[in-house]
Amino acid sequence: MEQPDNSQRTSAKRDLILAFVLFIIVMTxxxxxxxxxxxxxxxDAIYFTSATISTLGYGDFVPQTDFGxxxxxxxxxxxxxxxxxxxxxLFHNILAYSRPGRKRINKN
Numbered sequence: 001m002e003q004p005d006n007s008q009r010t011s012a013k014r015d016l017i018l019a020f021v022l023f024i025i026v027m028t029x030x031x032x033x034x035x036x037x038x039x040x041x042x043x044d045a046i047y048f049t050s051a052t053i054s055t056l057g058y059g060d061f062v063p064q065t066d067f068g069x070x071x072x073x074x075x076x077x078x079x080x081x082x083x084x085x086x087x088x089x090l091f092h093n094i095l096a097y098s099r100p101g102r103k104r105i106n107k108n
Contacts, residue, residue: 053079
Protein backbone atom coordinates (compact mmCIF):
# COMPACT_ATOMS: atom_id res chain seq x y z
CA MET A 1 0.00 0.00 0.00
CA GLU A 2 1.88 2.99 -1.31
CA GLN A 3 0.68 6.30 0.05
CA PRO A 4 1.35 9.49 -1.93
CA ASP A 5 4.07 11.53 -0.32
CA ASN A 6 3.72 15.18 0.61
CA SER A 7 5.35 16.50 -2.59
CA GLN A 8 2.93 14.48 -4.73
CA ARG A 9 -0.02 15.85 -2.76
CA THR A 10 1.31 19.39 -3.12
CA SER A 11 1.75 18.93 -6.87
CA ALA A 12 -1.73 17.47 -7.22
CA LYS A 13 -3.21 20.32 -5.19
CA ARG A 14 -1.35 22.87 -7.34
CA ASP A 15 -2.64 21.20 -10.54
CA LEU A 16 -6.19 21.24 -9.23
CA ILE A 17 -6.02 24.89 -8.18
CA LEU A 18 -4.49 25.90 -11.52
CA ALA A 19 -7.16 24.02 -13.49
CA PHE A 20 -9.92 25.57 -11.37
CA VAL A 21 -8.54 29.12 -11.72
CA LEU A 22 -8.19 28.74 -15.50
CA PHE A 23 -11.73 27.38 -15.68
CA ILE A 24 -13.08 30.36 -13.71
CA ILE A 25 -11.21 32.77 -16.02
CA VAL A 26 -12.66 31.08 -19.13
CA MET A 27 -16.16 31.15 -17.60
CA THR A 28 -15.80 34.82 -16.66
CA UNK A 29 -14.66 35.80 -20.17
CA UNK A 30 -17.69 34.04 -21.66
CA UNK A 31 -20.18 35.53 -19.21
CA UNK A 32 -18.86 39.08 -19.67
CA UNK A 33 -18.78 38.68 -23.47
CA UNK A 34 -22.34 37.39 -23.73
CA UNK A 35 -23.62 40.03 -21.32
CA UNK A 36 -22.04 42.95 -23.17
CA UNK A 37 -21.93 41.83 -26.82
CA UNK A 38 -25.04 39.62 -27.02
CA UNK A 39 -26.98 41.76 -24.52
CA UNK A 40 -27.92 38.78 -22.34
CA UNK A 41 -28.74 39.38 -18.69
CA UNK A 42 -26.15 38.18 -16.19
CA UNK A 43 -28.08 35.03 -15.29
CA ASP A 44 -28.75 34.21 -18.95
CA ALA A 45 -25.07 34.83 -19.76
CA ILE A 46 -24.00 32.43 -16.99
CA TYR A 47 -26.55 29.88 -18.19
CA PHE A 48 -25.50 30.15 -21.85
CA THR A 49 -21.81 29.99 -20.99
CA SER A 50 -22.33 26.92 -18.81
CA ALA A 51 -24.46 25.18 -21.44
CA THR A 52 -21.88 25.94 -24.13
CA ILE A 53 -18.77 24.70 -22.34
CA SER A 54 -20.43 21.67 -20.82
CA THR A 55 -21.62 20.62 -24.31
CA LEU A 56 -25.28 20.64 -23.27
CA GLY A 57 -26.24 23.31 -25.81
CA TYR A 58 -30.01 23.31 -25.28
CA GLY A 59 -30.55 25.72 -28.17
CA ASP A 60 -32.81 28.07 -26.25
CA PHE A 61 -30.18 30.83 -26.55
CA VAL A 62 -28.13 31.40 -29.68
CA PRO A 63 -25.73 34.21 -30.54
CA GLN A 64 -27.47 36.95 -32.54
CA THR A 65 -24.45 38.88 -33.87
CA ASP A 66 -21.88 37.65 -36.36
CA PHE A 67 -19.14 38.46 -33.88
CA GLY A 68 -21.00 36.49 -31.22
CA UNK A 69 -21.27 33.49 -33.54
CA UNK A 70 -17.55 33.59 -34.36
CA UNK A 71 -16.66 34.02 -30.69
CA UNK A 72 -18.89 31.11 -29.70
CA UNK A 73 -17.31 28.83 -32.29
CA UNK A 74 -13.82 29.49 -30.91
CA UNK A 75 -14.99 29.71 -27.30
CA UNK A 76 -16.67 26.31 -27.45
CA UNK A 77 -13.38 24.60 -28.31
CA UNK A 78 -11.49 26.41 -25.56
CA UNK A 79 -14.28 26.12 -23.01
CA UNK A 80 -15.00 22.45 -23.63
CA UNK A 81 -11.29 21.69 -23.31
CA UNK A 82 -11.12 23.57 -20.01
CA UNK A 83 -14.28 21.91 -18.73
CA UNK A 84 -13.02 18.39 -19.42
CA UNK A 85 -9.48 19.32 -18.35
CA UNK A 86 -10.78 20.38 -14.94
CA UNK A 87 -12.91 17.24 -14.71
CA UNK A 88 -9.88 15.09 -15.61
CA UNK A 89 -7.66 16.68 -12.97
CA LEU A 90 -10.43 16.42 -10.39
CA PHE A 91 -11.18 12.75 -11.09
CA HIS A 92 -7.50 11.87 -11.28
CA ASN A 93 -6.97 13.30 -7.80
CA ILE A 94 -10.05 11.60 -6.44
CA LEU A 95 -8.93 8.23 -7.75
CA ALA A 96 -5.28 8.68 -6.79
CA TYR A 97 -5.84 9.83 -3.22
CA SER A 98 -9.16 8.43 -2.08
CA ARG A 99 -8.18 4.77 -2.20
CA PRO A 100 -5.21 4.08 0.02
CA GLY A 101 -4.84 0.54 -1.33
CA ARG A 102 -4.35 1.66 -4.91
CA LYS A 103 -1.02 2.67 -6.32
CA ARG A 104 -0.79 6.21 -7.62
CA ILE A 105 0.13 6.54 -11.28
CA ASN A 106 3.37 8.48 -11.55
CA LYS A 107 3.77 11.19 -14.20
CA ASN A 108 7.23 10.13 -15.39
